[in-house]
């Protein structure tokens with residue numbers, strides 16, 4: 001009798017362990033796979049670097065910032081808290097979206113921080129004053145025509161690490177590798193900005 005009940009306990013433990021293991025695998029998959037499948041893995045921006053990017057873009061109170069590929073929403077919270085902006089993130093990973101939504105609610109920022117679950121290539125972004133991008137060069141290439149089509153003239157686009165080939169930035173932060181563009185961008189590249197700086201002795 002005693003042996004039968006300890007055997008039953010043993011098998012329920014095994015089942016519980018298997019269920020926990022499966023849950024972990026599913027959660028891990030949901031965390032890692034969507035960003036990887038869409039070509040830009042989740043690598044969060046250092047807060048100081050994001051702050052410098054938003055300053056370079058001169059983000060002002062009341063303006064609307066979009067972070068395309070928002071990850072855990074850290075840039076949105078920064079934009080809302082320190083710059084007084086309305087911040088909208090689009091993110092493909094459901095778990096990152098969930099975390100960011102929970103944080104927005106717990107910090108009482110739901111009226112200023114919105115996280116939309118989905119592909120940024122299908123998102124409506126025409127209301128943006130500033131677009132923040134921390135993506136791979138290949139992802140920026142895919143985004144280009146879409147930004148040209150949907151953003152209003154004058155919208156500022158700020159990118160971290162990767163630049164838009166053939167678009168001339170209006171300003172940059174060389175130390176942190178941050179590029180600022182104004183729509184529609186002039187043809188050129190960061191090299192054009194560099195030679196302008198060299199000619200004027202600036203930078």
Ligand SMILES: C[S@@+](CC[C@H](N)C(=O)[O-])C[C@H]1O[C@@H](n2cnc3c(N)ncnc32)[C@H](O)[C@@H]1O
Nearest residue numbers: 035038040043044045069070071092119120134
């Ligand atoms: C390098 S992380 C940047 C996260 C955040 N912007 C930051 O600076 O901390 C890129 C993010 O883009 C998301 N992503 C990649 N492709 C996407 C797509 N097509 N639509 C929406 N999000 C995407 C990934 O899931 C990942 O969280």
